[in-house]
Amino acid sequence: MIYADHNATAPLRPEAREAMLAALEAGANPSSVHGAGRAARRVVERAREQVGAAIGSRAEDVTFTSGGTEANAL
Secondary structure: OOOOOOOOOOOOOHHHHHHHHHHHOOOOOOOOOOHHHHHHHHHHHHHHHHHHHHHOOOHHHOOOOOOHHHHHOO
């Protein structure tokens, strides 16, 4: 089968999948102040730095959203 509808989703690159699974292992709310939350916050901030570097932007200018609808509302 050839999947051609990439408007709503697209296949993950293997390295993106690995990074996502590693981030999910943090398993805590990055807004929480306990140790697990702080560890999750570090994962998010590292991702923000990596995305910023990849697109030639500052990390603080990178905003993560839960999906397209939320992003469109920014």
